[in-house]
Amino acid sequence: MVDSASGQSSQALLFLTDEQLRKGIEAMFFAYRGFTADPDRILADMEYGRAHHRALHFIHRSPGTTVNNLLSILGVTKQSLNRVLRSLIEDGLVESRVGKQDKRERHLYLTDTGLVLERQLSDAQRDRMRSAYRSVGPAAVQGFRQVLEAMMDDDMRRHYESLKDKGA
């Protein structure tokens, strides 16, 4: 696992030891807690949870997206997403428009109120990310992104890439 009968020095592969991999796993675990902590704190005061945050984020990112598309991005069942969407729509944060081409589809948009909350949540999350980025510099950030992308399932990477394009 560490070497491989080639001329490669075993030193260069030390980052692939079980011990290093375990540390990476633990880093993911602890960091993800920090990653969600700030929005969670804001949401705790409302009747919303993390699921609402995720919906707001991706609707904001792809205005007019259909329920089905959102479903496959979030990786939950339509029934689960529906509960979240219903409350967001009832509260006037999200607007659901019947499709012009295909009337079975619903296209989702954030209302002005929805935009305000999305902004508040993502500001909090970006603040932490920004200060982490700033403290380690662009080279580390590039590595960070590379590893995360390599960890994704193919389906997720597809979604991720297609979101990336829109912003580029």
Next chain:
Amino acid sequence: MVDSASGQSSQALLFLTDEQLRKGIEAMFFAYRGFTADPDRILADMEYGRAHHRALHFIHRSPGTTVNNLLSILGVTKQSLNRVLRSLIEDGLVESRVGKQDKRERHLYLTDTGLVLERQLSDAQRDRMRSAYRSVGPAAVQGFRQVLEAMMDDDMRRHYESLKDKGA
């Protein structure tokens, strides 16, 4: 750190734009799904969930840890952890020994059966991590770890560091 009113071009700060930060947020989201997918698949066939996996992981990592310590690592309530521990102990995966110094404490250990399951779960999780690491190389991995560490809350970083030391 990066710029600072010096002659640094604004190009060098492009990694701190809201757009780049959003991509980082999405990368975390999608990657975390991949991160938990493999163990989740294994656990789906049993009566256990992700919470059991986390307990097994950290008990394996710190044999003899107390309930209280595990509590603060996992960041859940004792009632929540207790449900998980009870089933693991009943099923003979975890052993709980009364403390020698302080008899109020319970020290937790994996049994042989517990070690087998922990190994199975962490193998699956490490496989994905290893292939990601290998595909991007050690420099990227270093950046990955740096960003994650910078994202943690101080409490979590404390736990993380103390686990690191044991393995070093």
Next chain:
DNA sequence: TAAGATACGTCAGTCTTGTTGACATTCCAA
């Protein structure tokens, strides 16, 4: 030694968020 603090376990109840199952509507193609 008595009083308070600490560590752990448990019961009961609630909330969020995931699940399946059943069903209505709409579209499309045989």
Next chain:
DNA sequence: TTGGAATGTCAACAAGACTGACGTATCTTA
């Protein structure tokens, strides 16, 4: 035009988190 597929909704349930209250054993300290 009719049956199957796709889209979305409603209802019921389960896992896993939470709070609050309480009990017991043990330790520490006044």
